[in-house]
Amino acid sequence: MATTTASVSISSSDLNPGSNLSINASSTLMKAGLTTGLTQLRTGYESIATGTEFRLGNKATEMVGDAHNIASWVYICNKATDDTYYIDWGIHETMIGRLYAGDWMFIPWNASDDAAEIEIEAQVGAQTIEYAFFASDFVLPTASA
Amino acid sequence: MATTNATISINSDISSYPMRINNSMTMLKAGTCHGLQETTGLRHKKFTSTTAAVIVEHDELTDDKAHKVYIRNVSSSKENFFYVAYNASAAAATTAETIGKLYGGDWMLMPYNGNVNIVVASSTTETQTLEYMVFADGIVAAAG
Numbered sequence: 001m002a003t004t005t006a007s008v009s010i011s012s013s014d015l016n017p018g019s020n021l022s023i024n025a026s027s028t029l030m031k032a033g034l035t036t037g038l039t040q041l042r043t044g045y046e047s048i049a050t051g052t053e054f055r056l057g058n059k060a061t062e063m064v065g066d067a068h069n070i071a072s073w074v075y076i077c078n079k080a081t082d083d084t085y086y087i088d089w090g091i092h093e094t095m096i097g098r099l100y101a102g103d104w105m106f107i108p109w110n111a112s113d114d115a116a117e118i119e120i121e122a123q124v125g126a127q128t129i130e131y132a133f134f135a136s137d138f139v140l141p142t143a144s145a
Numbered sequence: 146m147a148t149t150n151a152t153i154s155i156n157s158d159i160s161s162y163p164m165r166i167n168n169s170m171t172m173l174k175a176g177t178c179h180g181l182q183e184t185t186g187l188r189h190k191k192f193t194s195t196t197a198a199v200i201v202e203h204d205e206l207t208d209d210k211a212h213k214v215y216i217r218n219v220s221s222s223k224e225n226f227f228y229v230a231y232n233a234s235a236a237a238a239t240t241a242e243t244i245g246k247l248y249g250g251d252w253m254l255m256p257y258n259g260n261v262n263i264v265v266a267s268s269t270t271e272t273q274t275l276e277y278m279v280f281a282d283g284i285v286a287a288a289g
Contacts, residue, residue, distance in 0.1 A: 003158055004155065008254060009150075012148060012150070016184070016186075023187070025217050032248075033223065041164065071245075075153070075166060086211075094242050096242075097255055099256050100173065102171075104254075106254055107244055108229070110245045
């Protein structure tokens, strides 16, 4: 069984004056509802042009089984260095947040249907992202005839 | 200016070559090199119902900013989970804005624009506990 662990440490000595902040968490990424580890991995390092919403990763119908039960994970890092650059990210047409230069994010993604795709759009200028999907249910698209 | 750092470490043996991701970021205000200075505080909340609940109210936060939201399912069960959604209405499961599911021990950290609520729904009536915190790029003072 493959084992994937994800850990986070968040710290600040001055966000709450007089009280050090220290959050530490670690989890092993499992298949939905099970205690067996995820078995599939996709990574990438891609340039994103401005002005277009891009789909990142698979559609639900490109995964096996009941897509809504998928427990997959997505890591994205914005490799830009200009502080004003950011990437809007969201689910389908709903933008949820701004991934600024140097920021990373790590989220669960259940890919409930094809309209639950992860979308990204570069703002201000073209940017490069690094990403990884950890999943159990990817299938390759069928080749054209 | 406050300095808040977040470091992620992912290790996996899914592929035949070991995969390691190690990355750190300093949480900054939108478009600047200045650190986030505000937070809603670290909260722990027990859930004993499957009814969806708002855990982050967007009207407490400035819109279109570089907020960060940390959420962890403190419980240990790998069978039970929380749906997490970005949604104006009180629903977190099977909506167009469902992000994903946090099983026992799982955590997430995501950038958040502060425009719509963050909603969760437990998959069970068994007690589950969430830990969550917003690192805010602007908190709106409550109206008197």
